[in-house]
Amino acid sequence: MSKDEIKCSLKGEALLANPRLNKDTAFTEEERIKYELTSRLPPVVETLQEQIDRAYEQYKSFGDRVLEKNFYLSQLSIRNQTLFYALISQHLVEMIPIIYTPTEGDAIMQFSDVYRYPEGCFLDIDHKDPQYIKNQLSAFGTKDSIKYIILTDSEGILGIGDQGVGGVLISVAKGHLMTLCAGLDPNCFLPIVLDVGTDNQKHRSNPQYMGLKRDRVRGEEYDQYLSTVLRSIREVFPHAFIHFEDFGLKNAKRILDEYTKEFACFNDDIQGTGAVALAAIVAALQVTKSPLTEQRIMIFGAGTAGIGIANQITSALVGDGLSKQQAIDHIYLVDRYGLLLEKHADVATEDQKPFLKKNDSFQDINGDVDLETAISRVKPTILLGCSGQPGKFTERAMREMAKHVEQPIIFPISNPTKLMEAKPDQINEWTNGKALMATGSPLPPIKRNGKEYIISQCNNALLYPALGVGCVLSGCKFLTDTMMKAASDALATVPKNLFKSEEALLPDLNNAREISRHITLAVLKQARKENMSTTEFPTDDKELSEWILKHEWNPTYKKFV
Numbered sequence: 392m393s394k395d396e397i398k399c400s401l402k403g404e405a406l407l408a409n410p411r412l413n414k415d416t417a418f419t420e421e422e423r424i425k426y427e428l429t430s431r432l433p434p435v436v437e438t439l440q441e442q443i444d445r446a447y448e449q450y451k452s453f454g455d456r457v458l459e460k461n462f463y464l465s466q467l468s469i470r471n472q473t474l475f476y477a478l479i480s481q482h483l484v485e486m487i488p489i490i491y492t493p494t495e496g497d498a499i500m501q502f503s504d505v506y507r508y509p510e511g512c513f514l515d516i517d518h519k520d521p522q523y524i525k526n527q528l529s530a531f532g533t534k535d536s537i538k539y540i541i542l543t544d545s546e547g548i549l550g551i552g553d554q555g556v557g558g559v560l561i562s563v564a565k566g567h568l569m570t571l572c573a574g575l576d577p578n579c580f581l582p583i584v585l586d587v588g589t590d591n592q593k594h595r596s597n598p599q600y601m602g603l604k605r606d607r608v609r610g611e612e613y614d615q616y617l618s619t620v621l622r623s624i625r626e627v628f629p630h631a632f633i634h635f636e637d638f639g640l641k642n643a644k645r646i647l648d649e650y651t652k653e654f655a656c657f658n659d660d661i662q663g664t665g666a667v668a669l670a671a672i673v674a675a676l677q678v679t680k681s682p683l684t685e686q687r688i689m690i691f692g693a694g695t696a697g698i699g700i701a702n703q704i705t706s707a708l709v710g711d712g713l714s715k716q717q718a719i720d721h722i723y724l725v726d727r728y729g730l731l732l733e734k735h736a737d738v739a740t741e742d743q744k745p746f747l748k749k750n751d752s753f754q755d756i757n758g759d760v761d762l763e764t765a766i767s768r769v770k771p772t773i774l775l776g777c778s779g780q781p782g783k784f785t786e787r788a789m790r791e792m793a794k795h796v797e798q799p800i801i802f803p804i805s806n807p808t809k810l811m812e813a814k815p816d817q818i819n820e821w822t823n824g825k826a827l828m829a830t831g832s833p834l835p836p837i838k839r840n841g842k843e844y845i846i847s848q849c850n851n852a853l854l855y856p857a858l859g860v861g862c863v864l865s866g867c868k869f870l871t872d873t874m875m876k877a878a879s880d881a882l883a884t885v886p887k888n889l890f891k892s893e894e895a896l897l898p899d900l901n902n903a904r905e906i907s908r909h910i911t912l913a914v915l916k917q918a919r920k921e922n923m924s925t926t927e928f929p930t931d932d933k934e935l936s937e938w939i940l941k942h943e944w945n946p947t948y949k950k951f952v
Contacts, residue, residue, distance in 0.1 A: 397949035403427040410472040411578055414948050417442055422951065439948055443478050450478075450486075457494045462505065464490055465498075468567070469508045472577060476946035479571055484901050487571075487852065488833055491564045493807030499548055502557030503594065503601045511559045511582035516608050516616050524623040531581050537628040538863045539580040541565045542620075544587055546607065546639030547660070547695060550779040550810045553639070555589030556602025561637055565659070565855075572900075573856035573907035574943030575863065581631075585620060587613060617646065621654060632862045632870075634659060634855075643695045644742045655862060657870050663855040664696045664777070665703030666879035667897075668802065671849050672704070672773060673883040674896040675800045675827040681772075684711050686721060689771035691762055691812065692778030692805070693726040698742045700775060703879065706872055719745055723769055726778075729759030730769075763788045770795040776803040776812035777831075784813035789821035797825065804831035804849045815846045829896050847896040854882050857907035861914025864942060866925035874917045881913035882906070904943070911939050 392398070399412055406426055407413050414422070416437040423429045437445075446467065453459040464486065468475040479486045488494060498505075512531055514524060531537065545558025562582030569575040588605040589595060595604050608616070624631060633656040638646060647658045657663070676683060688704060690697045701722050708718035724731045724746045731739060733747045753760050753768065766774070766788055774792055776784060784803055792799040799822060803812040811830060816837045818826050824839050829847040836843040858878045862870060882897070885906050891899040898906050912935055918924040929935040 392952060395947070395950055396952045399426070399951040401426070403431065407431060410469055410475075412951075413471045413473075415442065415471050415474065417948055426951075439474070439477055439946075442474050443481060446474060446478050447482065457489055458497055458501070460486075460489045461494045461498050462507070465507065465510070469510065473946045473948055476567075476570055476577065479567075480946060483571060483903060484833070484899075487568070487850075487900065490567055491852070493809070493832055495560060495564045496548065496551050496807050499554050499557045499560045500551060502554070502560060503597060503599045509559075510563045511584060513556065513559065513584055513586065514620060515586035515603055516588070516612070517603060519616055519619060521619050521623055524620060525627050528581075528623060528627040532579075532628065534627065534629055537579055537581050537631050539566075539569060539575060539634065539859055540583060540624060540628065540631045541580065541634045541636050542583045542585065542624075543636040544585040544617075544638055544642070545589070546642065547637045550806050553589050553591045553607065555591055555594050555600070556584060556586045557594075558637060559584035565634070565636055568852045569856045569859055570944060571856075572852050572903035573860040573911065574904060574945065575856065575860050576944040579863075581628075585617070587616065613642075621650065625654065630866065632656070632859060632867070634859060636660070638695075640694050640740065644698060652869060655867050655869055657855075657858070657862070658695075658699075659851055659855045660695045661699035661702070662870075662875055663699075663851040663858070664804075664849075665699035665701075666858075666875055667849050667851055667854050667882065668700045668775060668804065669703045669707055670854070670879050670882040671802065671829045671847060671896045672800065673707075673879075674847075675773075675829075678827060678894075678896075679798045679800070682711070683707060684713060684721075686773050687723070687769055687771045688721055688773045688775070689723045689725060689765065689769060691725045691774065691776045691783065692780070693724040693731060693740075693743050693746075694777070696777040696804075697724065697726075697775075698740075700777065701746060702742075703875070706876065707879075710876065722746055723748065723765065723771065725760075725762050725765055729761050730765040732760070763791060766791045771799075772796050773800040774802070777805055778812060779805045779810040780812060781805075781810050782813065784818065786817070786821045789813065789818055789826075793822035793825050799826050801826045802829045802849060804829065806831040808832040808834070819844070827896065833900075843892075845892045845895040848900070849897065850900060852900065852903065853897060853906060854878055854910060856903075857881075857910035858914055860907065860939075861911040861918065864911070864926065864928065864939070865915050865918040865923065867918050867923045868925060869923060871917075871921055871923060873921060874914055874923065877913045877917035878910050881910040885909050908936060908939050912936060915939070 541562040543558045543562050545554045548554045548558050566580045566582050570577045586602045588603045588607040590607045594600045635658040705718045728735050733750050815828050829849045833848050834846045885898045889898040889902040
């Protein structure tokens with residue numbers, strides 16, 4: 392059976408209710424007769440493009456009501472998979488903020504207040520029996536059909552924290568981007584939410600809340616449950632790559648560390664965010680013409696994302712010839728206690744502790760060293776914000792950055808937009824147009840020296856879909872640090888014709904498929920180099936590029952056989 396064909400044994404209402412097979416008004420006259428659809432559809436037969444145009448007009452009719460747009464697209468995905476992906480593919484940059492951050496965050500918060508068709512797999516800690524879990528998983532596919540699993544426990548969702556059962560929507564959204572950006576077959580990924588309770592009192596007190604109304608489970612009971620789920624996944628779907636998403640600060644890194652040598656797995660909040668930020672930094676340093684080894688890097692917000700960025704930069708510096716301690720000496724973390732020093736050892740997380748600076752360097756300062764003071768003392772060349780604290784990049788702090796550096800690199804990458812540390816136009820004004828900027832959410836260009844300055848987006852969608860597809864296609868045994876670095880390096884070296892402008896630090900998401908092919912190629916080559924692949928694929932770069940393209944899923948209606 393070719394890529395343009397698909398098996399179909401359904402007829403009538405059952406066929407129209409199957410999103411993978413449904414063509415709606417695009418069923419041909421012959422198909423309508425054969426599959427008993429004639430009286431179930433209006434007489435006009437449309438092409439897929441005509442359906443896209445009609446669906447887009449309906450989408451536009453919602454105006455600025457972005458949540459209604461989100462719900463509309465969600466319902467479309469449940470009704471007609473092909474039309475859903477085809478529509479968004481033609482309006483990718485416009486619609487990603489609707490199906491993903493920032494709008495998806497609002498949809499997640501309202502998950503229990505909106506009557507909607509459930510998407511994904513719901514597992515809860517009240518049902519811990521391994522056989523029960525395996526039975527539930529088996530309902531979603533065969534051992535060879537599920538290749539990519541996006542797993543969340545919803546404790547650290549998109550800068551909005553613990554969202555309980557509603558976090559399933561982040562797994563769903565991330566899966567959609569796998570298909571849209573890198574061509575993963577949407578029928579081979581499975582979004583899963585682990586409902587282990589919630590500490591979100593607003594949800595717990597909501598009589599309509601659809602999840603477990605109990606304190607979030609922690610400690611040994613949580614660890615044992617997660618272990619049971621992961622081992623059940625491996626038994627039911629032995630070829631599935633596991634993507635950890637939006638686990639909380641105290642769990643994310645330790646879970647990744649515990650399972651990274653046992654499962655082929657990845658944490659996008661730690662590894663993906665870090666790799667994209669590193670690629671943007673490398674691009675900015677090409678503008679300033681200064682090496683990474685000469686930078687002083689300050690990270691405001693030392694949570695999951697901040698630590699992920701710090702670790703990726705550390706690895707890159709070690710790769711450039713520094714010892715691990717020398718690399719760490721270049722990185723400064725600022726969190727709720729200010730600049731993190733040795734005196735904070737009792738309150739610092741295990742992942743923060745390697746980055747604690749010596750007290751005596753700041754002993755003349757009474758109390759905590761706030762961000763503005765830290766900037767004036769350290770004189771960082773690079774400042775990244777992933778704190779989720781809006782307005783913390785103050786005018787005084789930005790002017791202090793510009794005072795010591797000719798072209799300061801400033802990335803307020805907190806999501807969603809309302810949680811950004813500062814807006815690009817503010818940073819531009821306060822640094823007298825000197826700063827090189829990137830943000831976490833899509834923003835329009837700003838005016839600089841009479842011209843438009845493109846604000847690059849540190850969007851994980853530029854990297855993790857391609858990385859994931861590379862891991863799926865290679866059948867990787869494990870995801871190594873060097874495979875991650877290969878992905879980050881590939882993003883930093885994407886051909887310039889895929890950028891919106893010469894000054895942009897990262898490529899244009901409109902070119903997501905081309906960007907992803909470039910990154911997937913690098914991941915596959917590195918997997919083979921390290922003997923991490925379990926599949927055979929071409930050794931020649933041109934042939935490998937064609938092989939990657941051949942394995943992409945595209946939203947076209949298939950011929951029924």
